[in-house]
Amino acid sequence: MKISSPLTRDFAPYFIGYLLAIVLTGCAFSCVYFRLLPPGLTFTIVLGLALIQVIVHMLCFLHVSLQRSARANLQLLIFSAVIIMLMVGGTLVILFNERARMM
């Protein structure tokens, strides 16, 4: 592999992404391992770290970017988000209703 400046430029997002992924995963696991905080707070922190890591993976590995992204790509993401909200919301309403009836 020839070392050149474009190669370094393309290598950077993968390297940074991997580094951030290791740090974020390490934080999440050590939060749970050392049990320094109450469970509720720890779980909130873990979820927050997961959200950040998902965004990091999207930006660094999948190369999703809002500036360069085409309108077609953005429309696709928004459409999927709406579908997911509708279906997840509907599922939760039905399941919680079922649970309430069984109590």
Place this chain on the structure above:
Amino acid sequence: MSAEITDPELLQAGLNVAAEPREVREHAESDVLGFWVFLMSDAVIFALLFSIYGTMGNATAGGPVPQHEFKFHSAFWETALLLTSSFSYGMVSLSLKHTRHRIWPALWLGVTFCLGAGFLIMEVRDFLTLFHDGATPERSGYFSSFFVLVGTHGCHVFSGLIWIVLMGIQIAMFGLDQRTRLNLIRLGLFWHFLDIIWVVIFSVVYLGALIK
């Protein structure tokens, strides 16, 4: 519509299409967009499985409970393997763009395969331990939803491994032509997507249960 994806995006992904004729470029762009549509439909499936898992948190029906069944260390090493495999697939994309010889993408593809296979073997061993402890899908609502969610991800990783083998054969037979490159880009999207799903699984399922 497909022409709205700009060139740098595809270049970044490792496809040297900038010098190709306009038709080839547009074709490649619409192929990649089409694969995004598939990934989004997959995301809908996982979102629904997660929401069902969320409602089953306490439905252990007097059987085994997750906080005693899940092993911290195996969840950690599975995560490490899958994260590293995502990075090594990044190296496949990178060598696709920056090297002429087919040996480099093939080599990194092999590394990705080994890491992915390692992950899957660890996961299957975890499942066998769970079965041995009586934590089977039919035992409780919790373990039904757990096995469907994590099992679906495992099946995806398994099909990803088969796809890697097929790409290895394609590289050996046809070299790095336009079609092989496009397939490698789609496999890359698939593999990175599976990694994102795993990030949510280890946070919500494994760490969520081990906190208790």
